[in-house]
Amino acid sequence: MSIQIVPESERSPGVGPVEPVQLPAAQLPYARRASRLQHLAQGHAMADYLLWAADLAHAQQATAEALPLPAEEADRLTAVLQQQPQTPLHSATWPRSAHWQALLDGLLHRMAQQPRMQTAAIQQALARLQQADAAQRDAWAEALLSALRSDAVTEAHALPEAGVAQLLWAALSLYWRQLASHLPATGQATLGAPRHLCPVCGHVPTGSLVQGGAQAGLRYLQCSLCECQWHVVRSTCTNCDSTQALDYWCLEDEHAPIKAEGCTDCQTYLKAFYQQADHQLELVADDLASLALDAEMEAQDLARSGINPLMLPLLGAPD
Incomplete structure (x- = not known):
């Protein structure tokens, strides 16, 4: 499935109440x-x-x-x-x-x-x-x-x-x-390319937010550049679409609000943040404060597939 951005007049209900894309609010966070x-x-x-x-x-x-x-x-x-x-x-x-x-x-x-x-x-x-x-x-x-x-x-x-x-x-x-x-x-879900990158600006996510409340259980990836969120079904690798090689890691217990979803097919991981476990979660802030989990994933020889906008990866030296 891919997501296409279309004018609001062409809004489609998608699958049930699921919104394929949630644009960031004008009220900045x-x-x-x-x-x-x-x-x-x-x-x-x-x-x-x-x-x-x-x-x-x-x-x-x-x-x-x-x-x-x-x-x-x-x-x-x-x-x-x-x-x-x-x-x-x-x-x-x-x-x-x-x-x-x-x-x-x-x-x-x-x-x-x-x-x-x-x-x-x-x-x-x-x-x-x-x-x-x-x-x-x-x-x-x-x-x-x-x-x-x-x-x-x-x-x-x-x-x-x-x-x-x-x-x-x-x-x-x-x-x-x-x-x-x-x-x-708005967003319109269609059959096509995978949903690894932001459908609005083309950048990788920071992490995934598993929502609570009326949308409990729905997973949205949050863009590292424009901060749009787009829906991706759970139990699917956000980097390669594999459904067979996923493991979940955490530093506490199985009810921890932050987990890392690791994929042994593509050797990457992305952190997931569960709103039902902690209603105060703010994805970028909590991602930055949980770098100990990133260190554990690196010890498992898995590379992070996302980027935190408050701590960029090393990109090489200037000329």
């Missing part, structure tokens, strides 16, 4: 994420990093409130959707406007004022981005997006160092989330 990170940091071995990530999420929230998506950019989403229903906001083809760089400037300004951003490494990354011109920032962004899609990165678009990449991604993710939240569309 960064404040809740920041609060959850602060809570998880209490007594945590990674408290310093979780609190740093909370400050970054606070900066994203403030920047989003100060700089909403311009009306003219929101207006062109309808035409784009009609021309390109398959991954309409694909990061390889979407023409980034100057708005993403305005978001980056706003983010850098707010981060520079926060006490936890005063370390030498962060100050160096902030300075690199503040001093870079628009062309250099765009080149870095292009290389970063390509690398995280696992596309080839040319010499002309060298990857930035890790700290610069992390701050760039915070702005790019905010930009794509604003775009996705304004997309006048």
